[in-house]
Amino acid sequence: MNTILQKLKTVHTPYDYHAWWQYLEAKGRELYGAKFSLFVEDELIVFKLIAWFLQDVEMTNYLGIHLHKGIMLTGPVGCGKTTLMSLMRYIPPPMQRHRLKSSREVAFEYSAEGYQVITRYTKTCFHPDSRIPITFCFDDVGLEPVVMYYGNESNTMAEILLSRYDYYVQNNMLTHITTNLSAQEIQERYGVRVRSRCRELFNLIAFSSNSADKRK
Secondary structure (H helix, E strand, C coil), rough: CCHHHHHHHHCCCCCHHHHHHHHHHHHHHHHHHCCCCCCCCHHHHHHHHHHHHCCCCHHHHHHHHCCCCCEEEECCCCCCHHHHHHHHHHHHHHHCEEEEEEEHHHHHHHHHHHHHHHHHCCCCCEEECCCCEEEEEEEEECCCCEEEEEEEEECCCHHHHHHHHHHHHHCCEEEEECCCCCCCHHHHHHHHHHHHHHHHHEEEECCCCCCCCCCC
């Protein structure tokens, strides 16, 4: 961690990234057990995420991250994507925290309830008292099944991402996702339009394809 931290110390920022690393490790032990720890090999990914969730203008500029976009966190199975996005919820104030939702659960909701599920995560996805858009992180995008509702087939996450893009343009509705898919696989699964919208919706933060499965 010292190498990355030494580089980050050259950036004029009011935040102590080492302290935030320690805070997230402590929160992780609280949530996942005493053996939890962040991995040194993931330090750049962790610091990029911390910078975004702190809305640290200087650091995100240095790291090439856009604060007006959400995050697409990619990597192989078991590398820690879901855990990190769960921990990042504890950096912003409560009203600014994203909600984490499995894409599989969204698909199953659609198969039971139909189109109102699409509107739940798009058209009506605003805080009722302020009309501020609600930020969602859809977890494991690409693992959800294509489902049917009264005989109508739906690629639910494609519909949600396309609609949330429209609300992003109109209302600054931010979205995060975690996925095992590459850009080409996203196009094959969801189509060219979704892949194109993803470029505008997300900062790509990627684990190495060789990242170890931390569940072992």
